[in-house]
Amino acid sequence: MALQPVARRSVPDEVFDQILDDVVSGEFTPGEALPSERRLAEVLGVSRPAVREALQRVAQAGLVEVRQGDSTTVRDYRRHASLDLLPRLLLPRGELDPSVARSILEARLLIGPRVARLAAERAGARLEARLLTAVAAIEADPDPVARQRHALVFWDHIVDGADSIVFRLMFNSLRAAYEPALGALATLMANEVDQVDVYRALAGRITGGDADGADRAAHDLLAPATDALLTAIRQLEELP
Amino acid sequence: MALQPVARRSVPDEVFDQILDDVVSGEFTPGEALPSERRLAEVLGVSRPAVREALQRVAQAGLVEVRQGDSTTVRDYRRHASLDLLPRLLLPRGELDPSVARSILEARLLIGPRVARLAAERAGARLEARLLTAVAAIEADPDPVARQRHALVFWDHIVDGADSIVFRLMFNSLRAAYEPALGALATLMANEVDQVDVYRALAGRITGGDADGADRAAHDLLAPATDALLTAIRQLEELP
């Protein structure tokens, strides 16, 4: 039995999670007023500063609007939240949401090849050592979850090489969504992280400055998982 | 002289802005320890809860790491921040950062056509009324800044129709970056928002369910601004 570090959760963190989950789950609907800070503190059995801290963070996440003198109201997170919300949407109650997973894989399939292309154009040979190290780490590790981690490192280098702050920050958010879901996604991703030769080919295209080749190789690497998930979703929908 | 509403800024907001700017500008470097909450409160002449609230928000934004018992340390925002940071990077000190603008336009050019394609496939005729209303609003408004706002509404509908939570949340973040920069970008975007016929054609392709046509029309609409900016950046780099 592997002992895990015990992460102590702060009071505002707990409050933040509760409010966030209630907004995302629809318990609180857009336009609705939340209970006052004082009331929430009473109901939750915590201090008002803790509630306040949590609420300011929920506001920063785009899920509520706080105005002095008036109740805090709920916003439509689909219109106001950022990609930071993705982890909550991907794993509500610890189970994978198929439409969110689909959406992530679709975006990945669009962005990955473009990022690979930009890395080939803008970084090329400078990425060689880091990419080959990451490929070797993928190859050396038999565990599919750990392979996914190494693959994220591989893509981290590529995104760096793409020299685009937007894709860099997007990657951060997508990785943050992905990491808690590595286990749930392991079956879907196993084929992908087993194709070490494709990773190596992609690395070669990028470091060789072959933008078209990199684009195609990234697509070849990423497409199967998206296809597999779409197929699985379709089969689920065909069940009676 | 137009009188503007005075937005009262809260103390934690001011503190948050200062710390964020100092991290993004490099005043505080990754790994470095920030002054303690008590010290910051003293130096800034505010209460410790205000500092604490601001710091927890800076931590949520991915720019610092807060651990009980130890100093708060600065993280590399390029590795840990999300797209929420984009407004700060696009307009540091009120002036457009060309490489960030380029990065945004590149991403837009990649994602826009795909989102248009998905909207054509998944929403089609259901978007007609809203898209035509937005096109009419663009056409009816002579002011280029206001036209950009209407264009954002136009794209908001398309992103809704794409039925992808990832692209939906991405759009929120990109819009948040874009909105404060509407004025600065007006010259670059003027040609684009003047092409009402192209907006109308794109709306037609989407509502007609023509995915390929929508993809192409979106590309035709979005590409010129990216090209113009790349040209302008190249010319800037060629100056002695």
Place this chain on the structure above:
DNA sequence: CAAAATCGACTGGTATGACCACTTGACCTC
């Protein structure tokens, strides 16, 4: 009677002070 002003209740915003929980480095013991 309608518009404007006032008022009270409630909301969020801010500060002070006290105390708790944790980390880290210095120092001591074996």
Place this chain on the structure above:
DNA sequence: GAGGTCAAGTGGTCATACCAGTCGATTTTG
């Protein structure tokens, strides 16, 4: 050198008091 203890400093939490703003009900004014 390894392990334990301690003190100082860090962040975490709470209670209390008061300030600033919003909104609806009520009153006043024209």
